[in-house]
Amino acid sequence: MVALLPQQVLITTPRGQASIPVTSERGAAAVAAVLLSGPLGLALSLDGSTIRARLAGSEFEFDLGAPFVGYAGTAYPLVGAPYVARDTVFLPLHWLSDYVPHLLAGRYRWNPWLARLDEMAAPAAPPPPTPAVVVAPAVVPPPVPNPMTGLRLSHTIVVDPGHGGVDPGNPGMHFPRGVAEKDITLGIGRLLRAELLRRGLTVVLTRATDTLIDLANRPLYCRADCDLFVSIHVNAMPPGKRQGQVNGVETYFLSDAKTEDQKRVAQMENDALRFDATGTVEGPLAYILRDLQLNEYLRESARLADLVQGRVAAVHPGGDRGVQQGPFLVLAAARRPAVLVETGFATHKEDGAFLTSAMGQRKIVNAIADGIVAYLLEFERKLAVGGPGR
Numbered sequence: 001m002v003a004l005l006p007q008q009v010l011i012t013t014p015r016g017q018a019s020i021p022v023t024s025e026r027g028a029a030a031v032a033a034v035l036l037s038g039p040l041g042l043a044l045s046l047d048g049s050t051i052r053a054r055l056a057g058s059e060f061e062f063d064l065g066a067p068f069v070g071y072a073g074t075a076y077p078l079v080g081a082p083y084v085a086r087d088t089v090f091l092p093l094h095w096l097s098d099y100v101p102h103l104l105a106g107r108y109r110w111n112p113w114l115a116r117l118d119e120m121a122a123p124a125a126p127p128p129p130t131p132a133v134v135v136a137p138a139v140v141p142p143p144v145p146n147p148m149t150g151l152r153l154s155h156t157i158v159v160d161p162g163h164g165g166v167d168p169g170n171p172g173m174h175f176p177r178g179v180a181e182k183d184i185t186l187g188i189g190r191l192l193r194a195e196l197l198r199r200g201l202t203v204v205l206t207r208a209t210d211t212l213i214d215l216a217n218r219p220l221y222c223r224a225d226c227d228l229f230v231s232i233h234v235n236a237m238p239p240g241k242r243q244g245q246v247n248g249v250e251t252y253f254l255s256d257a258k259t260e261d262q263k264r265v266a267q268m269e270n271d272a273l274r275f276d277a278t279g280t281v282e283g284p285l286a287y288i289l290r291d292l293q294l295n296e297y298l299r300e301s302a303r304l305a306d307l308v309q310g311r312v313a314a315v316h317p318g319g320d321r322g323v324q325q326g327p328f329l330v331l332a333a334a335r336r337p338a339v340l341v342e343t344g345f346a347t348h349k350e351d352g353a354f355l356t357s358a359m360g361q362r363k364i365v366n367a368i369a370d371g372i373v374a375y376l377l378e379f380e381r382k383l384a385v386g387g388p389g390r
């Protein structure tokens with residue numbers, strides 16, 4: 001894989017700015033902690049294998065070699081682990097780019113495109129209260145949870161039925177005549193919208209009819225007012241002796257493909273690029289690789305994939321093929337947790353029948369919706385810990 005890590009991060013503060021080199025010698029991007037002490041005012045202590053980093057009056061705790069950061073009694077997963085090299089502590093860039101802005105809400109802002117961390121000016125001290133004025137209590141009562149889901153906040157989900165229009169997706173060997181992947185993904189997508197609406201969530205479909213949307217444009221539906229992105233697809237095995245045997249469901253999140261099967265599926269789904277008027281392979285692929293390094297939503301996507309996969313696998317007649325990772329263009333541009341569900345194999349007889357049946361589609365849709373709600377419940381619990389800054 002081409003290394004497109006940021007070479008450095010720029011840290012800007014009201015006291016000045018500094019450029020800190022990023023290293024990827026251990027795979028994941030990391031920064032030397034000692035360099036952060038200058039511009040950020042990070043105070044470090046190393047006690048055995050425990051690293052404590054104090055920043056803006058808050059303490060983060062790391063353990064050498066462990067891909068987690070502790071904050072206010074909670075352990076958060078990290079891409080990469082802290083390590084010591086050349087007598088220097090290196091901390092994962094993920095901590096700086098994701099957790100510092102989120103957990104120290106309002107103090108820092110991360111710009112993934114410029115690899116820049118901005119420290120906000122401290123807010124001006126409030127004027128002293130005037131004793132004569134009666135001030136309304138500042139405590140806002142927590143919103144009442146939705147009785148069906150237990151969710152307290154409103155959430156918007158973007159559902160993306162794969163392919164469409166001149167791009168049929170896979171031809172659907174065990175689907176009825178004239179039915180292709182694009183029809184099944186649209187059917188499941190529309191049912192999923194209805195189910196999520198029923199549960200009180202807001203839903204945007206990238207397509208509600210048989211039309212083609214450029215791959216690179218699909219994630220644009222998931223911007224400011226969007227909590228997560230789910231793309232729906234149907235898998236297929238190429239001709240050969242495994243073709244009719246492989247079955248089951250798998251859920252992907254964006255990463256570099258590790259296995260031949262993962263590469264095959266990513267290639268198949270990215271193949272819709274052929275139909276994109278503007279789609280040059282070089283641009284989008286470079287985009288994916290750049291995005292991989294900076295995607296702060298990678299871990300969240302992995303968790304969402306895990307919850308969705310578990311629910312769907314439990315009701316699927318085929319095997320549980322697990323959470324997978326691949327460089328999917330459709331996931332690359334989403335600035336939110338994003339997953340792609342391969343709901344079964346059109347090249348497998350039983351999977352094909354399941355995917356085309358009303359009962360099968362209903363089971364898949366309920367299971368995906370269960371996974372999404374479970375993820376959002378976790379997300380709301382984390383917000384309660386991390387403050388309102390996300």
Ligand SMILES: [Zn+2]
Nearest residue numbers: 162169233234
């Ligand atoms: Zn597909």
